[in-house]
Amino acid sequence: MKPGTKLKSSVCDTEVMVIRVGEGDIECGGAPMAEERPAERGTVDAAFAEGTKIGKRYVDEAGTIELLCVKAGTGSLALSGTALRAKDAKPLPSSD
């Protein structure tokens, strides 16, 4: 996988773009994400059902991986079973 790769959830509408690549499995709603959506949609694991927000960036605690949510969904993101968190925005004044 390389930066720019787009991954789709297999259980909800979530789509992400990989910004920083790291080790581990990228999951949404408790199921692995892939470049293509499976023919049949699975169900969202209740433990990973907080939802994703468009435009938010998601990282793991160690900061090895970063995903940009480009389409929102009902599942939430995880790296090999550990939930990712939305990165805090450091607002800059608009310069252009």
Next chain:
Amino acid sequence: MNISLILQMAADADPDRIAIVCEGRRWSYGELHRAATGAARLFRESGASHVALLDENSAAAAITLFGAAIAGIPYVPLNYRLADVDLSALLARIAPAALVGDTARAERLNPDGGHLFWTRQTLIEQAEARADGPELEESDEPVAVQLFTSGTTGVPKAAVLRHANLLSYILGTVEFMSAEEGEAALVSVPPYHIAGIAALLSSTYAMRRLLLLPAFEPDAWLDLASDEGATHAFVVPTMLARVIAAMEARGGHELTSLRAIAYGGGRMPTELIDRALDLFPEAAFTNAYGLTETSSTIALLGPEEHRAAHRSDDPTVRARLGSVGRPLPTIELEIRDEEGRKLPVGERGEIYVRGDQVSGEYRERSALDAEGWFPTRDAGWLDAEGYLFLAGRADDVIVRGGENISPGEIEDVLMTHPCVADACAVAVPSLEWGEAVGVAIVVRPGHNPASEAELCELIRSRLRSSRVPERISYLEVLPYNEMGKLLRRQVKAHFQG
């Protein structure tokens, strides 16, 4: 990666929100995305190697930029102010292009280029007609934008910005959909300038309505700003000076909506920014410094820093109004000497930058060093708090008997004289020293010009004697380009001629 993602996300998130207001038409993000998709079909079918724009700012420019990105063809906005001979050479370098804008001129200048043409109107009509259709296959073309440098040193170089550079800049500096519903940004920089491209991308990602002024003219700027309730604006210093003059000619200003003014692209006279801060006491001012090769901004001086410097009596804090602020947290910046060694705080040298948004790449070659650092050829220095001060182009340094002299330090001192409205220091040939200092002065209207002896004494009293000019010339005006950039080469030529 592809910058079309920016528009696609905006269109997904709120398709009905207004994206662009231009020439009496209001475009929603949904409409803009559909038109860009239609334009992408036209461009891809054309078989063109580049998508060119030869036009002023308009919705068609935005559709062409995003359409080229979706099609996966490098976008090349051309400077329509270029002379025929220069423009024709550039057209030949990008043939065959899908060209939008002044088709008659392009056809006349490069009839054998195999180009395909659309005017502003025909592009919009045909793009909208082709909005629906089978989904376009994603492209893996890495280059998003190719911009020709102004070529003051020779043949224009083709600077290349990759999708990854521009996306990194946008994602690192703008929060998606962060604009409030009523925000509107007035853009009057030309589309062939990196600031024009950055404005389109930033505002789209923030989902801030864009008010596009086809070409800058101060009264049209004021009318559009007040009619549409502009909350944000980006200007180059000369535009700000002309807007203020036009406002005063109207007997005051009614720009109560304007909350944020960003500026860059050239040296801002301290007097002018002080004046603007007084005239717009509620506005947030941001000074942005960047280059084409760095995907726009790499350092900025924010609103609080402007106000703090404006009201401070501490000379160090006060001086920051003349700085370009601090480097973005997403990039690295160093000052280096001629041997490439990092210089300590306070010492002048060349500005080097590194980061994902930094391309530093031309069609012909990459200017990045082995560690990925880009030598900007801009000279500058950092103060103890990390504020960056520019000191001209590295190529403009005057080398007098082995001593490096920055024109900026001499100009700053000259500008403190009440009779001096503008000043430019350049290298002049000297038998004794190889190079010496030559100074061109513009005298403030209503003032008697200071004698050469008086100006020399001023320099001697404030700087070292090596800075004292060997030649002084009094000019009506100094030569600037349309973006407010001082054309030092012409001043140099004046002394040689």
